[in-house]
Amino acid sequence: MYELKTKENESNVIEFIENVESPKKREDAFRLLDIFTETSGYMANMWGPSIIGFGSYHYKYASGHEGDAPLVGFSPRKAKISLYFATGDTEREALLKEFGKHTSGKACVYINKVDDIDVEVLKKLINQSIKFLRETYPQE
Template sequence: MAKTIETEVSVQDFINSYVENDQKKEDSHRLIDLMKEWSGFEPKMWGPTIVGFGGYHYKYASGHEGDAPIIAFSPRKAQFSLYVYSQTEKSDLLLNDFGKFKMGKSCIYVKKLADIDISVLEKLCKETIAYLNEHHECSCHK
């Protein structure tokens, strides 16, 4: 999500105009409700297609730095991109019970919410929030 910035675009307008499939639209609204509850943050658009919750600042050893949502998703055409993964031992163990997904470099791809265990998604989100809270300057410091 490098170079992705928070925008003022309405999340509801984005979902209603961008997501064509009714099931994906329904799943998007459910993800918004769940991630809002788990993170404690209102949904915001990050870039043109990412719905994010909260924010944190990262800085790599290379000197590259930026801002990103704490947890997020994007209802892409083929599948959802879930930005809820932190590379921890607990997260890796949780993936064993997650359901049907593919792993990308920094995100998890799922076709629909019915393919995954929502309670495991909650644990992944909370593990990522805890990890970012510990390792980065983030709005998750409450």
């Protein structure tokens, strides 16, 4: 049986951020922590060794694969900061056009620093992601 690696755990979010090597990334991580906490209304929790997640939802795919994931989150990685929003939401793509300097993969949006992006659009992305996931995976 497939074991999900990214699980919510009891690791300390503040300690994790304090151990980020780059002072600028550490400063940005604290800024993002404030923005995500305030906007989402959820307290931060560690998911796996390096993702700071907010809220959670349970998903189940047609294939039978299921699990839990944060509604939104971020990770201050060495190369770039990864932002996690819902995938499959068409409104996400429209908001990203106004977001500022970023690149995106299937599940992540990557930024170099918070100063490169529009924080108001970030807040819209957080709210839209939570709304989309709550509608797609209603809590039972």
